[in-house]
Structure formats: C-alpha cells, structure tokens
Amino acid sequence: xxxxxxxxxxxxxxxxxxxxxxxxxxxxxxxxxxxxxxxxxxxxxxxxxxxxxxxxxxxxxxxxxxxxxxxxxxxxxxxxxxxxxxxxxxxxxxxxxxxxxxxxxxxxxxxxxxxxxxxxxxxxxxxxxxxxxxxxxxxxxxxxxxxxxxxxxxxxxxxxxxxxxxxxxxxxxxxxxxxxxxxxxxxxxxxxxxxxxxxxxxxxxxxxxxxxxxxxxxxxxxxxxxxxxxxxxxxxxxxxxxxxxxxxxxxxxxxxxxxxxxxxxxxxxxxxxxxxxxxxxxxxxxxxxxxxxxxxxxxxxxxxxxxxxxxxxxxxxxxxxxxxxxxxxxxxxxxxxxxxxxxxxxxxxxxxxxxxxxxxxxxxxxxxxxxxxxxxxxxxxxxxxxxxxxxxxxxxxxxxxxxxxxxxxxxxxxxxxxxxxxxxxxxxxxxxxxxxxxxxxxxxxxxxxxxxxxxxxxxxxxxxxxxxxxxxxxxxxxxxxxxxxxxxxxxxxxxxxxxxxxxxxxxxxxxxxxxxxxxxxxxxxxxxxxxxxxxxxxxxxxxxxxxxxxxxxxxxxxxxxxxxxxxxxxxxxxxxxxxxxxxxxxxxxxxxxxxxxxxxxxxxxxxxxxxxx
Numbered sequence: 001x002x003x004x005x006x007x008x009x010x011x012x013x014x015x016x017x018x019x020x021x022x023x024x025x026x027x028x029x030x031x032x033x034x035x036x037x038x039x040x041x042x043x044x045x046x047x048x049x050x051x052x053x054x055x056x057x058x059x060x061x062x063x064x065x066x067x068x069x070x071x072x073x074x075x076x077x078x079x080x081x082x083x084x085x086x087x088x089x090x091x092x093x094x095x096x097x098x099x100x101x102x103x104x105x106x107x108x109x110x111x112x113x114x115x116x117x118x119x120x121x122x123x124x125x126x127x128x129x130x131x132x133x134x135x136x137x138x139x140x141x142x143x144x145x146x147x148x149x150x151x152x153x154x155x156x157x158x159x160x161x162x163x164x165x166x167x168x169x170x171x172x173x174x175x176x177x178x179x180x181x182x183x184x185x186x187x188x189x190x191x192x193x194x195x196x197x198x199x200x201x202x203x204x205x206x207x208x209x210x211x212x213x214x215x216x217x218x219x220x221x222x223x224x225x226x227x228x229x230x231x232x233x234x235x236x237x238x239x240x241x242x243x244x245x246x247x248x249x250x251x252x253x254x255x256x257x258x259x260x261x262x263x264x265x266x267x268x269x270x271x272x273x274x275x276x277x278x279x280x281x282x283x284x285x286x287x288x289x290x291x292x293x294x295x296x297x298x299x300x301x302x303x304x305x306x307x308x309x310x311x312x313x314x315x316x317x318x319x320x321x322x323x324x325x326x327x328x329x330x331x332x333x334x335x336x337x338x339x340x341x342x343x344x345x346x347x348x349x350x351x352x353x354x355x356x357x358x359x360x361x362x363x364x365x366x367x368x369x370x371x372x373x374x375x376x377x378x379x380x381x382x383x384x385x386x387x388x389x390x391x392x393x394x395x396x397x398x399x400x401x402x403x404x405x406x407x408x409x410x411x412x413x414x415x416x417x418x419x420x421x422x423x424x425x426x427x428x429x430x431x432x433x434x435x436x437x438x439x440x441x442x443x444x445x446x447x448x449x450x451x452x453x454x455x456x457x458x459x460x461x462x463x464x465x466x467x468x469x470x471x472x473x474x475x476x477x478x479x480x481x482x483x484x485x486x487x488x489x490x491x492x493x494x495x496x497x498x499x500x501x502x503x504x505x506x507x508x509x510x511x512x513x514x515x516x517x518x519x520x521x522x523x524x525x526x527x528x529x530x531x532x533x534x535x536x537x538x539x540x541x542x543x544x545x546x547x548x549x550x551x552x553x554x555x556x557x558x559x560x561x562x563x564x565x566x567x568x569x570x571x572x573x574x575x576x577x578x579x580x581x582x583x584x585x586x587x588x589x590x591x592x593x594x595x596x597x598x599x600x601x602x603x604x605x606x607x608x609x610x611x612x613x
Contacts, residue, residue, distance in 0.1 A: 004603040005610075007519050007526040014599035014612035015039065016586035017420035018054070018497060021142060022046040023601075025133040026422055027611045029125065036428040037065065037122040038130055040420060041115045044434055045134035045192075047418045048450065049185065050142050052170075053151040054497065055418045056437025058109035058230065059453045062278045064265060064483040066490035067122060068427035072483060074263045074278045076474075077114025079107045080330070081456055083471045084249035090461050090469065095242060097379070098457045098469065100544030101441055102240025103233065103248025105454035107475060111434055112221050114260035120214040122428075127199060127217055131192050138449070139189035141182025145607045148183070152176040155440045162239040163443040166451070170439055188449030195220055218259070227255045229447040238443060241544055250452070265483070268344055271298050271514065274485040280338040280466075281330040283542075284480045287503035289320040292349040293356075304515050305531070307566035314536050314553055314572065315356040317504050319365060321539040326366035326374035329466025330474040338466065342369035360571035362550040364539060377460045377467075380540040383548040417479065417497035421588040423597050429590065431481035431493035433502070457544045478542050482506055486592075492523065494587035496602070500542050501535040505583035508533055513587075525587045525600030532558040533582035549573070556582045580604045588612075 008014060013030040017023045025046045026039035034042075040063075048056050055061075061077040085107075090098060099105050119130060152159075152170045159167040169185055170177065177183040199217035206212055220226060234248035265276040268288035275291065277284030293316040295301055302308035323343055331338045342348055348369055355365060364384035366374035376384075417435040422428075436453035444451050458476055459469035467476045480502050481495040492513065496505050512528030519527065533556060537549040551573040555564060558579045568574050584602040588610070591598075599610035 003526040008599045010613040013424045014588045014597045016601045016610040018418045018608045020609035036422040036424040038125040041119045042130040049137045052439045055434040056450045059436025060110040061434040063432040066429040077110040079110035082249040082254040099240035102238045106452040107455040138185040141184040144183045165444045165446040233445045276483045280328040281474045286320040307563045322366040339369040419495045421493040423588045433479040433481045489592045492589045496585045529585040532556045
C-alpha cells in the first residue's frame with residue numbers, strides 16, 4: 001500500500017519520536033557507543049526543550065523497558081499528590097474539580113527522577129554526555145515547530161497579564177516565537193549546567209564515580225536549589241482555570257520523600273503476542289481489555305478497516321473506558337485493590353462482549369467484576385446523563401480530535417504529550433511517553449526555566465473513589481507506552497500522544513501490524529501508522545473540564561465514505577475531521593530471528609521522525 005514514508009530497516013539502531021531533533025539526538029548517542037537507555041534519556045531532555053508545550057522536567061513519564069539480558073519492567077515516573085492535597089482542602093476553596101492549570105494541579109514532579117534512574121541502572125553514559133544535547137538547544141536555540149508558536153499565541157494574553165515569567169521566555173521582545181527563528185531558554189540551560197557541576201562536586205567529594213554522580217543529581221533535584229525553587233513557585237498565588245489565584249500544596253518534604261520506581265508490567269496474551277502495559281494507575285490496562293473484548297479467534301474478526309471492524313473497536317473501547325472510570329486508581333497509594341485480573345479475564349469479557357450490539361451505545365456502562373458495584377464520581381454520572389455540571393472559564397474546550405492538544409486561552413489543555421521508542425543493536429528496547437509540565441500549565445519558574453505540572457487535574461474531588469485526590473496517591477494518568485513480545489521475546493515498542501485517545505489509536509495500530517501483510521520481510525510499521533484512524537469521546541474525559549460526548553466517533557476524512565455512512569446507520573454520531581488528524585504513533589521493532597531492526601513515525605503534525613541504520 002502507499003505510505004507517506006518507508007518503514008526503516010537496519011541492524012545498528014532505530015529511534016522514533018515526536019520530534020526530529022529528539023530522534024536525531026538519540027541516534028547521536030547510539031553512534032557514540034551508547035545504548036538505547038542512554039539515547040532515551042538524551043532524547044527525553046531534548047523533548048523538554050523542543051516540545052515545551054507537550055512536556056517538561058517537572059512533568060511525568062511512564063517507561064516500559066526490555067533490557068536485552070533481563071525482564072520487561074515498568075519504570076514509573078508519575079509522582080503522587082502532595083501531603084497537603086486533600087479533597088477537604090480543595091473543597092474549602094470552593095472547588096469541585098481540580099483546576100486544569102496552576103499550582104493546585106501540581107503533583108510531585110516525576111519525569112526527571114525517572115530519566116535519571118533509567119540512566120543510572122541501565123545506561124552507560126555520564127550525566128553530562130546525555131544532557132549536552134538539551135543544553136545546546138536551550139542555550140543556542142532551536143527553530144520552534146508551528147505548534148509551539150500556536151500554543152504560545154493562544155496563551156499570550158495570560159502570560160502578559162498574569163504569568164510574566166513565562167512571557168520572559170516565550171514572548172521574547174514581547175512577541176511569540178516565530179518559526180524559522182531561534183527560540184532560546186538560557187535559564188534552563190543554566191539549570192542543567194549547575195546541576196551537573198553540583199552533582200560532580202558532591203560525587204567527587206564522596207569518592208564516587210558515574211553512579212554516585214547521577215544519584216547526587218537526583219539529590220540536588222529533591223533537596224537542593226531545584227527543590228527550593230519549585231516549592232517557592234508552588235507558594236506563589238497563581239491564576240488558574242477556576243478564574244481565581246491559588247497557591248499550591250507542594251512542599252519540600254514531598255519532593256524529598258519520593259523517587260521513581262520499577263514495577264512489573266500488566267500483560268495480556270493475544271494471538272501469539274504478549275502486550276505489556278503499565279498498571280491501573282495509568283490507563284494502560286484499558287488497551288489490554290480492548291483486546292480481551294475481541295473475538296478469541298482472529299478469523300472471527302471483521303475485515304480490517306470495515307465499518308463492522310470500526311464499530312466493534314469503538315464499542316469495545318466504550319466498555320473498557322467505562323471500566324477505567326469505575327475501577328482504575330493507584331492501589332499502592334491506598335485506592336484499594338484494582339481488580340485488573342478480573343477485568344482482563346475471559347469470563348468477564350465474554351459477558352461484556354455480549355453488550356456490543358448492532359447499534360452504537362450512548363450509555364456509560366461499567367461492569368461489576370467479582371460482583372462488586374462500580375464506583376463512579378458524581379461528575380461522571382452527571383456528564384453521562386447529558387448534564388454539563390462545569391463550564392470552562394475560557395468558554396469551553398473543544399473535543400480533542402486533531403491528535404494535537406486543544407489549548408484554551410487560560411491554559412486549559414487536553415491531550416498534550418510526547419512519545420519515543422528506541423531499539424539498539426544489542427536488542428535493548430524501550431517505549432516512553434513523557435508529558436506534563438507544559439508551558440501553558442503553570443508559570444515558568446524563573447530560576448529554572450520550566451514550569452510545574454498539572455497532573456492532579458485527573459483526580460476527583462470526591463472521597464471513596466479509586467481516583468479520589470489523596471495525599472501520596474498517584475493520580476490516574478492517560479500516559480500509556482506499549483511493548484509487545486512475540487513468543488516471549490520483545491519485538492515491538494510503540495505509543496502515541498493524545499490523552500484519552502492513546503489506547504484507542506494504539507489498538508488500531510497494533511491490529512494493523514498484527515493482521516496486515518509484512519513489508520520487506522518485516523513488520524509494516526509505517527503502513528499501520530499511516531492507516532486512517534479514529535477516536536471516541538463517549539466517556540468522561542481525563543482533563544479539565546472532564547466532558548463527554550455520548551455516541552461520538554471522530555474519523556479522518558480519508559476513511560472510506562461507505563464506512564462512514566454505515567457507522568452513521570448504526571447510530572454513531574460521526575464527526576469527519578481532517579485527512580491526517582487522528583493518531584501520532586511512533587514504533588520500533590526487532591526481528592529476533594535475524595536481528596533486523598525497523599522503525600516508523602507519524603506524518604501527522606509534520607514533526608515526528610524515525611531515524612536509524
């Protein structure tokens with residue numbers, strides 16, 4: 001079939017990410033003798049610079065890694081709610097949703113520590129060697145992509161009126177950055193240079209080497225000048241999406257007492273593949289349940305891309321996302337047992353599968369695994385009933401569908417994320433989805449050059465729910481990288497930005513890889529990425545103002561008109577978007593039989609690229 005780009009193949013290394021500078025920086029690390037994990041850290045920090053509207057150091061990142069000589073692991077870079085972030089505190093401020101911007105929405109930052117833990121435990125390079133690319137782009141400048149310029153223009157008035165430290169960085173000379181001209185962030189470059197210097201001095205004084213230096217840098221983040229600046233910023237009254245100025249709850253002990261950690265993945269076996277995802281503190285198991293809802297035999301699946309196929313996937317997604325809403329949360333943070341095994345069981349999903357009829361459902365229908373009663377927030381029940389309990393201060397946030405963030409003038413945002421996948425010549429493989437800490441989420445911390453995040457907006461201000469705002473509990477995140485094994489061997493790493501849409505686009509992508517013809521003897525990654533995609537908003541959204549569009553399906557205009565007509569006949573509320581508006585997949589693969597590596601990247605948005613040789 002026609003594809004926008006070839007599926008790359010080689011034997012040395014492959015990188016795919018949502019920005020070409022991150023991809024090429026990672027490849028430079030591989031060329032310099034680094035492994036996939038070194039390369040990922042370098043790319044992650046470059047993404048903070050070149051996609052600041054999509055991620056930052058004080059955001060979060062879940063990582064799935066498959067070392068060539070080890071087991072698949074999840075590295076959780078999602079920080080929890082601070083000790084002072086209680087439902088009672090927010091309710092006392094007159095809030096019934098966590099604001100979409102501002103310090104009240106800031107969880108404990110998680111991305112930085114996760115990247116450094118990955119570097120310490122699985123990399124080979126020094127901190128300076130992997131940070132030099134980000135430092136260079138921050139100090140010397142990079143030509144911003146159009147989406148950065150558009151985002152800054154959208155929040156320009158907010159920056160000028162309320163967030164002057166952000167204006168200092170993103171409105172140079174009083175104007176938004178221009179494409180084709182250099183955008184610099186000298187404060188960020190200075191932060192990383194100081195970090196390297198202080199960590200090196202501390203490690204040398206202690207007589208340590210590379211590992212000691214990385215741990216010293218983590219300590220500087222948690223207790224040194226960076227921690228002090230983050231806490232000061234959280235204490236500054238800041239205008240947020242509530243229309244009021246609030247201070248946050250982040251304190252020095254919150255930063256000091258948390259670190260990233262490793263976990264086992266949640267897995268599901270399908271047609272000879274094993275799909276690996278992060279736990280129910282993410283939305284990852286929802287992808288697995290969508291496969292559990294499919295017919296057990298591949299021969300029973302409708303024809304790929306047909307109206308029946310799209311209908312089956314959309315309706316299955318609604319059921320999985322309804323279960324996400326009722327059951328997912330941070331069990332380790334006190335949410336109680338999340339019945340993941342039952343939610344993925346054959347018996348449970350056989351019952352759920354019978355709910356999929358010929359017509360589109362307009363209901364939110366969580367199940368009852370083990371006979372338990374589902375727990376939905378009052379807000380979720382209200383939006384499912386067609387009510388609008390909340391109005392956005394900026395006049396509403398349109399339903400995300402372009403695969404890029406929808407940003408309101410007050411900074412309220414949906415679906416902002418990056419992604420990167422890497423495989424090296426030794427067989428190390430990684431998938432990571434960095435997000436949060438967006439330029440539009442909070443004011444830039446003037447001493448550091450980057451803002452706090454806003455992930456707490458995903459937690460409910462209602463007690464007794466799996467995703468209630470609770471000190472020490474991770475807010476349920478939409479971030480959901482993927483890794484797939486074939487016959488027990490890591491073969492494929494993939495993922496996408498897109499908020500609630502991530503595990504919808506990834507299902508169609510993976511089926512495209514698993515069901516379609518191969519290319520040049522390998523997986524047709526680019527063909528599966530380029531194939532027309534879609535999403536539904538028929539469940540409460542994870543981002544402020546947490547809306548829902550019952551029965552909705554947004555499709556790309558490249559979809560066969562007969563398929564669109566049949567979906568409408570089946571009762572779907574179909575919106576036809578742009579021809580390249582759904583999905584931003586990245587993917588890399590390794591054939592364990594031959595050692596041949598491959599990669600593909602999303603053409604949508606005109607900035608994602610795969611590189612390799």
